[in-house]
Amino acid sequence: MQGLSIPQGLNLLIPEFGLSVMALALMVLDLFFDAKRGKALMALGFVAAGVALGSLGLAYNAPEAYQGLGALWAVDPMALFFKAIILGTTVFVLMLSIDYKPASELRHPGSFTALVLLSAVGMMLLVSATDLLMIFLSLELVSISSFILVGYERRDLKSSEGAIKYFLFGAFSSAIFVYGISFIYGALGTTHLIDIRPLLGEGPALMFLVGCLFLVVGFGFKVSLVPFHFWVPDAYEGAPIPVTTYLSIAPKAAALGVMARVFNHLIPHTQLDMQTLFAVLAVATMTVGNLTAIFQTNVKRLLAYSSIAQAGYMLIGFVTANQLGREGLLLYAFVYVFMNLGVFTVAMAVGNEDGYELEAFDGLCRRNLGLSLLMASFLLSLAGIPPFAGFIGKFSLFAAAVKDGFWWLAVAAVLNSVVSVYYYMKIAYHMFFRNPRTLEPVRTEILVTGTLAVAALGVVVIGLYPEPFIAMAHLSTEFLPVSVPLP
Amino acid sequence: MTLAHYLAVSGLLFCIGLFGALTRRNIIGILMGIELMFNAANLNLAAFNRFLAPAGVAGNVVTLFTMAVAAAEIVVGLALIMAIYRNMNTVYAEDINLLKG
Numbered sequence: 329m330q331g332l333s334i335p336q337g338l339n340l341l342i343p344e345f346g347l348s349v350m351a352l353a354l355m356v357l358d359l360f361f362d363a364k365r366g367k368a369l370m371a372l373g374f375v376a377a378g379v380a381l382g383s384l385g386l387a388y389n390a391p392e393a394y395q396g397l398g399a400l401w402a403v404d405p406m407a408l409f410f411k412a413i414i415l416g417t418t419v420f421v422l423m424l425s426i427d428y429k430p431a432s433e434l435r436h437p438g439s440f441t442a443l444v445l446l447s448a449v450g451m452m453l454l455v456s457a458t459d460l461l462m463i464f465l466s467l468e469l470v471s472i473s474s475f476i477l478v479g480y481e482r483r484d485l486k487s488s489e490g491a492i493k494y495f496l497f498g499a500f501s502s503a504i505f506v507y508g509i510s511f512i513y514g515a516l517g518t519t520h521l522i523d524i525r526p527l528l529g530e531g532p533a534l535m536f537l538v539g540c541l542f543l544v545v546g547f548g549f550k551v552s553l554v555p556f557h558f559w560v561p562d563a564y565e566g567a568p569i570p571v572t573t574y575l576s577i578a579p580k581a582a583a584l585g586v587m588a589r590v591f592n593h594l595i596p597h598t599q600l601d602m603q604t605l606f607a608v609l610a611v612a613t614m615t616v617g618n619l620t621a622i623f624q625t626n627v628k629r630l631l632a633y634s635s636i637a638q639a640g641y642m643l644i645g646f647v648t649a650n651q652l653g654r655e656g657l658l659l660y661a662f663v664y665v666f667m668n669l670g671v672f673t674v675a676m677a678v679g680n681e682d683g684y685e686l687e688a689f690d691g692l693c694r695r696n697l698g699l700s701l702l703m704a705s706f707l708l709s710l711a712g713i714p715p716f717a718g719f720i721g722k723f724s725l726f727a728a729a730v731k732d733g734f735w736w737l738a739v740a741a742v743l744n745s746v747v748s749v750y751y752y753m754k755i756a757y758h759m760f761f762r763n764p765r766t767l768e769p770v771r772t773e774i775l776v777t778g779t780l781a782v783a784a785l786g787v788v789v790i791g792l793y794p795e796p797f798i799a800m801a802h803l804s805t806e807f808l809p810v811s812v813p814l815p
Numbered sequence: 816m817t818l819a820h821y822l823a824v825s826g827l828l829f830c831i832g833l834f835g836a837l838t839r840r841n842i843i844g845i846l847m848g849i850e851l852m853f854n855a856a857n858l859n860l861a862a863f864n865r866f867l868a869p870a871g872v873a874g875n876v877v878t879l880f881t882m883a884v885a886a887a888e889i890v891v892g893l894a895l896i897m898a899i900y901r902n903m904n905t906v907y908a909e910d911i912n913l914l915k916g
Contacts, residue, residue, distance in 0.1 A: 461877050468884045475891050479898060488898045489913050495892050496845055500836055502888070503852035506881050507829060510859035510874075517868040519877060562914040 337398025341456070343380040343411070344449050350376040351445040358438025366437035367426055373441035374422040377448065381415040384408055397808055400459040400520075402589075404808035409658055409801075410455040410585035413665055417578040418448040420669055420779050424676060425570040427773035440480060444574065447473035451582035458594065460509045460519040463586060467505070467546065470579055471498045478567040478575070490566020497559040501549035508542025511535050521594040522809060532600055540600060543590070550583035551639050553609050554616040561624075564632035569679065572628060573672035576635040581661045584642055588657065592649045593807045606647045607737050614640030614744040621751045627675050627684045630751060631668075634710060637748060638664060641741060644725045648732040651805050656728045658801040659794075660721035663709070666786030667718055670706035673779050674699055677772045689755055691764025699770060700759040702784050707752040709787045712745045717790035724798070821862035829855035842896055842906045846889060853885045 354369055361369055387394030387408055395403050422444060425437075434440075450469030457463040475498060479491025513519055515536035516527045528536070548556040564572045591597040597606060617637030624630035642664070645657025675684065677699060682688035693700040709716035722745065729738040772780070790797050828851055835848030857878045864874025900906055 461873075461880060464877075465880060465884065468888065472888055472891055475895065479895050482898050483902070485902050486913055488895060488902055489911050492842065492892075492895045492899055492911065493914075495895055496842070496849075499846070499849045499888050499892060500852075502884075503832070503849050503856065506853060506856035506877075507859065509877065510825075510856045510863065513860060513874055513877065514863040514867060517863075517871070517873075519873050565914050 335399045337396055337401070337403075340394065340396055340398055340403040341401065341453070343383050343415075344452050346383075347376060347380050347445050347449050347452075351442040351449070354438045354442040354445070358436055358442070361438060363434055363437075366434050369438040370422055370426045370441045373445055374419060374426070377415055377418045377422060377445065381412065381419060384412050384415065395808065397458075398456075400462040401453065401456040402458050402808040403456055405804040405806045406585070406589065406654075406658075407456045409804035410581055410661070411452045413581045413661055414448055414451045414455070414578045417574060417581075417665055417669070418444060420782070421570050421574040421578075423775045423779050424573060424673060425568075427775045428568065428570050428676065428680070435480070435482075440477070443473045443477050443480075447477070447574075448578065451578055454582045455585035455589070457586060458521050458589070460512060460521065463590070464502075464506060464509060467550065467583075467586075468502060470550070470582065471502065474498075474571075474575060474579065477571045478563050480571065481568055484566075486566040487568065488566070490563045493566075494559045494563035497549060497556075501546050501556065504542050505546030508539045508546065511539030511542065515539060521590060524595055528595075528599075537600060540591075540595070540602070544602075544605075547583050547587050548609070550579050551587070551643070552580065552613075552636050553639060553643065554613040554636065557613070557616070557636050560636055561629045561632040564635075565626060565628045565684075569628070569672060569676045572632075573669060573676075576631070576672065577665055577668050580635070580639055580642075581664070584639075584646065584657065584661065588646055588654060589807065592646065592654065596649055598649050603647060603649065606643065607734060610640050610643035610647055610737065611740045612640075613637070613643060614741060618744050618747045618751075621748070624751070625686050627679065627686060627689070627755070630686070630755070631671060631675065634748070634751070635668065637744065638668070638710070640744070641722060641725060644729050644734075644737055644741060647734065647737065648728050650728070650732060651802075652728040652731060653725075654805040655798070655801045656721070656725035658804055659724050659798060662797065662801065663717040663721040663786070663790055666783045666790070667706050667709045667716075670702065670780065670783035670787060671710065673776060673783065674703040674706070677776055677780075678770055681770070686755065686758055687765070689758040690762040692759040692770070694764050694767060696770040696772075699772065699780075702780055703759060704756050705784065705787060707756055709791070711749045711752045713749070715788075715791045717787045717794070720791060720794040720798075818862060818866040821858060821866075825855040825858040825862070828852075828858065840907050840909060842899075842908055842911075845908070846892055846896075850885065850889065853881060857881055 447470045450466045453466035475495045478494050479488050481487040515533050516524055552560045614637045617633050621630050621633035642657055642660050645653040678688055709718035712718045712722040726738040726741055832848045832851030836845050839845045860874040860878045
């Protein structure tokens with residue numbers, strides 16, 4: 329048949345296709361499964377995500393067969409690393425969702441799983457995209473499925489309210505994003521970012537720069553950079569906590585991944601004179617996140633502001649726009665998965681029965697010593713205190729900034745880490761030095777325990793023996809195409 | 816009609832949408848503002864395609880995709896507004912203040 333040829337490199341996206349088909353199948357199956365057996369559907373989604381994660385290992389080991397350039401996408405070590413982070417998070421979030429509520433209270437577990445998988449597919453496409461249209465579509469796939477996930481508990485007022493706020497900010501920022509795309513298209517006559525560099529000529533045109541700024545707004549919303557962060561605490565507090573866990577890790581990592589691809593590789597922000605802008609954004613993000621977190625009394629909100637601050641740290645690796653910075657970014661994103669997964673899992677185990685106010689953590693060490701010790705280690709890791717993994721991540725990020733001459737950025741980040749110790753330790757204070765309201769032990773379901781074990785293992789092992797992980801991050805900083813044509 | 820005319824109209828449309836989205840108290844009104852912003856971008860893309868790259872179709876393709884995506888987004892938004900309205904009997908942004916930061 330003429331005109332209907334298979335696009336080049338379509339085979340590179342097989343994991344994404346598999347997951348999409350699975351998601352659609354789950355939506356249909358959801359109609360035929362009653363609530364009692366609904367958890368089987370979640371388990372099915374969990375297995376699918378696990379298999380997709382495994383298939384990435386294949387791509388790592390045989391780069392010539394499973395990596396390459398497609399029409400609108402590139403599957404390179406950088407993309408594969410972020411895909412692994414996204415799928416890993418998906419796997420654990422589905423594990424948490426299975427134990428989140430008793431089967432009788434679950435509403436449409438199949439659709440829930442399908443939405444989680446679809447947003448994972450969106451993120452995986454996002455980190456591979458090399459075309460503005462592809463970036464926009466995958467960003468929207470992520471956004472729209474997350475809107476529904478946040479508002480999934482329809483009868484819960486907070487859930488609906490969080491979702492509508494998330495939606496309004498999300499739709500607003502994607503409108504600005506498309507407007508930015510239209511300017512870039514107008515300036516250069518193409519949306520294909522690989523071809524854009526030669527067209528830039530001597531200095532980039534004003535219209536192109538305005539378009540790039542609008543793109544930053546769209547990405548900044550997803551990464552929750554200050555001043556685009558207003559939705560974060562409300563959406564995180566309203567959402568069911570497995571969804572909060574998911575949102576605080578995967579979309580952030582994915583959006584940072586695509587930002588790194590666009591502004592570090594295809595059109596480097598150093599050529600657009602935007603380096604200072606991003607440095608200022610990074611400092612503003614961590615400062616506002618940390619200073620606001622101090623005043624929070626709800627654990628979900630506190631962790632929401634903490635995750636804003638963490639995004640600010642990760643942006644440092646993006647500012648330097650060199651291999652060392654990217655290495656720090658990848659390492660920190662990897663470590664961040666374990667730390668954040670850990671704190672949110674403990675918060676879920678405690679909060680499911682006692683609510684999410686800080687007082688729920690009072691005297692946790694007498695109700696479940698193991699849980700409180702794990703929480704303390706995750707919090708220390710988030711604060712960047714050795715010997716936990718967070719220290720290694722922060723160290724490589726800050727070192728990259730200093731080496732690139734951004735010493736003021738590193739100083740601001742270190743000061744911020746000191747501030748963050750205060751509110752992380754506030755939770756620890758509640759756990760160890762306050763009297764519990766009840767001595768009834770906190771129970772953890774088997775899958776929650778499993779997730780905690782993996783998170784704890786990650787935080788401790790990476791902290792004590794980081795060399796293989798640093799080497800892995802180093803190997804994953806490569807982009808395809810290796811050389812983008814210069815103007 | 817030159818390119819500048821189209822750009823002026825779309826710029827105006829974008830500003831009206833932006834103003835509406837930021838100042839409206841009714842959530843439906845905010846949504847309408849956001850739709851205007853999407854349409855400004857669409858107009859831009861179609862005009863650029865027609866005047867600057869008439870041989871290609873990239874701009875028109877992006878326009879089509881944007882329309883479809885914006886429609887999907889609005890559907891989800893309206894469903895959320897329905898859920899809010901059933902629970903709280905209001906569509907005014909200032910009444911939706913359970914979560915405070």
